[in-house]
Ligand SMILES: Nc1ncnc2c1ncn2[C@@H]1O[C@H](COP(=O)(O)OP(=O)(O)O)[C@@H](O)[C@H]1O
C-alpha cells in the first residue's frame with residue numbers, strides 16, 4: 001500500500017511543553033489509522049498541524065510523496081484533508097444545509113442556490129448512509145447526528161483524508177456502533193481515516209494500524225491484528241496497567257442510604273423516576289447500570305439536592321433527608337462526583353484553591369467570620385494537590401487549564417477530603433484515559449475500604465461490573481433487576497438494560 | 503507566580519495599547535474633519551490638567567464614575583448585567599436631596615451619613631426589583647433594569663415639576679429646595695467644587711475588592727457568576743446571591759447619585775447625572791472589571807469629560823468627539839486579545855525567541 005501521508009520529524013513546542021517531539025507518522029491510503037495516547041500526549045496537536053491550524057517548528061509533511069506547506073485549514077481542505085474536532089463548529093440556529101455551505105455558498109444570479117445544495121447534500125448523506133436530514137436545524141438534532149453533519153461537511157468539501165479527534169467521547173454506546181459502521185463504509189469507499197482515541201477497546205475494534213504517542217513522542221506504529229490491549233496500554237502509559245481493580249474485602253455494615261418509592265420528573269417535566277427503591281450499606285458499592293436517559297441523571301441530582309422529588313422518601317442512617325438542599329446534604333456527609341464535572345463539578349475560571357473548597361466555603365476552618373481564610377484554603381489545597389497528584393502542582397492555575405483527568409482529580413480530592421458517609425459517583429471515569437481511570441477506581445475502592453457506602457452510576461457496563469458488590473439495572477426510571485457481578489455476564493445485564501426480562 | 507505577573511503586565515499593556523490606538527484614531531478623524539488635532543488634543547489636556555479648576559473637575563467626574571463602576575462590577579461578577587445604574591443614580595439623588603433639605607439641625611457628619619445611607623438604600627431597592635425578577639422568574643435583568651430606569655427618570659422629573667412634591671416654590675426652576683449646609687459634603691480645595699467624595703470612592707473601591715476577593719460572600723457571588731450550576735451543586739443558594747448582587751450593585755448606583763447631589767449640586771433637578779451610569783459600563787470594561795482597575799479608568803474618563811469642555815471652546819470640536827474616542831477605546835479593548843496575541847506572537851517572540 002502506498003502511503004498517502006508522511007509526517008517526518010515534526011516538532012511543535014508550546015510555551016510550557018514540547019507537544020510533538022520529532023514525530024514520524026505514516027498513513028496508508030484507505031486505512032483506518034488510530035492515534036492512541038493519553039490526554040496531553042500530543043495527538044490533537046499533531047493533527048492540527050496536519051490540518052493547517054498550527055504551524056510546526058520543524059519537520060516535513062508529505063502528501064502522496066509531495067511536500068506540502070499549509071498556511072491554514074483552507075490549504076489542507078484543498079489537499080483533500082478534513083477534520084472533525086473535539087468541539088463541533090456548527091451554528092445551532094442554522095440548518096444542516098446552511099451550515100455546510102457556509103464559506104462556499106452556491107449562487108444563482110444574486111441569490112443563494114439552496115435547493116441545489118440541499119439536493120447535493122441529501123445525495124451525499126444517502127450515499128454514505130449518514131441519515132442526515134438536510135433541512136433540520138442543528139439545535140434540534142442529537143449530538144451523534146451533529147457529528148455526522150460534521151462528517152458530511154468533510155465529504156461535501158471533497159475530503160479524501162478524514163481526521164476524527166476523539167469522536168466517541170461524546171457518544172452513547174449505540175451511537176458509537178453507528179459511527180463504526182460509517183467509518184467502515186467510508187473506508188470501503190476509498191477514504192483514509194485517522195482516528196484519535198485514548199480507548200484501547202476502540203483501537204482494537206476499528207483500526208487497521210495504530211500509532212502510539214506518549215509525552216509528545218511516537219512509541220511505535222503497529223498492525224492492530226498483531227497486538228493486544230495489554231501491550232497497547234503498556235506502550236501508552238509507560239508501565240504495566242492492571243485492568244481489574246483490587247476489591248478490598250470489607251465487612252458490609254449498617255444500612256446507610258435508603259430510597260423508597262422515589263418519583264421525580266426530568267428537566268422537561270416528564271416522569272423520569274417512577275418508583276425507585278434501593279439501599280446501600282457501609283462498605284458496599286452498589287452499581288446502577290443502564291442505558292443513558294433512563295433516570296440515572298435525575299437520581300443523582302435528587303441525591304445531591306439539585307432536584308426536588310414528587311413522592312417517596314430518602315433517608316441517611318434512618319434520618320429523613322428527603323428534599324434537603326445541596327448544602328444540607330453536603331453537611332450531612334454526602335460526597336458527589338457529578339457526571340459532568342465541567343458543568344457541575346468545577347468552576348473552570350476559578351483557581352484550583354477556590355475549586356478545592358467549593359461546598360465547604362462556609363465551614364471551619366476556612367470560615368473566619370465573614371472572611372474566607374485564604375491562607376488556610378491555600379495550605380489545605382497545596383496538601384490536596386500533593387496527596388492526589390494533581391498536575392500541575394500549582395494551586396494558582398485555573399481549573400479550566402487542567403486536563404480532564406486532573407480536573408476529575410480535583411473533584412475527587414475535594415469530595416474525598418472530608419469525613420463522608422456516602423459517595424454518589426456518576427460516570428466517574430467519563431472521558432478519562434487509562435491511567436486516570438485506574439486512579440479514580442482505586443480511590444473509589446479506598447472509600448469502600450474505609451467502610452463508607454458508595455452508589456456508583458455509570459454507562460460503562462464494565463466499570464459497574466468491576467467495582468460493584470451489587471448491580472441494579474435501571475430502565476425507564478425503575479430498578480428492573482438486581483445482579484451479583486460474580487454470577488452474571490455483561491450480556492445478561494445488557495438484555496435487562498434494553499428493557500428485556502431475565 | 504511569575505506567570506501571573508507576566509499576564510497582568512501583558513493585560514495592562516493591552517489596555518494601554520487600546521487607549522493609544524483610540525487616540526490615534528481620534529487624531530485621524532479630527533484631521534479628516536478639518537480640525538487641527540494638535541490644538542484639539544492640546545486643549546483637551548489643558549482643560550483637564552492645565553488649571554486648578556480643570557483638574558478639580560476631572561476628579562469631580564471621576565467620583566461618580568468610580569461609584570457607578572463598583573456597582574456595575576458587583577453585578578457583573580455575579581454574571582449579571584446592570585443596565586439600571588443611571589436610574590439608580592437618579593433615585594440616590596432624590597433620596598439624598600430629600601433627606602438633605604427636610605432634616606434640620608443635625609451635626610454635619612451625621613446628616614451626611616444619613617443622606618448617603620438613604621441614597622444607598624434607594625439605589626439598592628431599585629436593584630432589588632430586577633434582581634428578584636431574575637432570580638425568581640428568570641426575567642432577564644437587562645430588561646428589568648432598563649424598565650426601572652424609565653420609572654426612576656419619570657419619578658424624578660415629576661417630583662420637581664411645577665406641581666411636584668419636591669419642587670422648590672421659591673424658584674421657577676424645576677428643582678428641589680437646597681439641602682441644609684449640614685448635609686453638604688465638605689469641599690477640600692478652595693476655589694473648586696472638589697469634595698471629600700473622591701476619597702470615599704477610592705476607599706469603597708478597596709472595600710469592594712475586599713468583599714469580592716476576601717470574604718465568603720464574595721466567593722459565593724463570584725462562583726454564581728462564573729458557573730451557577732457548579733455553584734448550586736456546591737451548596738450555594740444561587741437566587742439569593744443573584745438578588746444580593748443586584749442589591750449591592752444598585753446600592754453603589756444610589757451612592758453615586760447621592761454623593762453627586764450632596765457634594766456638587768446641593769439640590770435635586772431632573773437628569774442631574776450627565777450619563778455617569780452609562781459611562782460606568784465602559785469604565786468598568788476598561789478597568790478590566792477590577793474594583794481597583796476602575797480607579798484608573800474612571801480617572802481617564804473623568805479627564806476626557808472635563809477636558810472636552812475646553813476642547814469645545816478652543817478647538818471648536820464638539821464634546822461628542824469624546825464619546826467617539828471612548829467608544830473606540832472599548833472597541834479596541836474588545837479586540838485586545840487578537841491585538842495582544844499579535845504583539846506577543848510576532849514581536850516578543852522575535853525578540854526573545856520561543857520562550858515567551
Ligand atoms: N494551544 C496550546 N497552547 C499551549 N499548550 C498547548 C496548546 N494545545 C495543546 N497544548 C499542550 O500540548 C500538549 C499536548 O496537547 P494535545 O495535543 O491537545 O494532547 P492530546 O490531544 O493528545 O490530548 C498538552 O500538554 C497541552 O497542554
Ligand SMILES: [Mg+2]
Pocket residue numbers: 040043044045086165166
Ligand atoms: Mg486531544
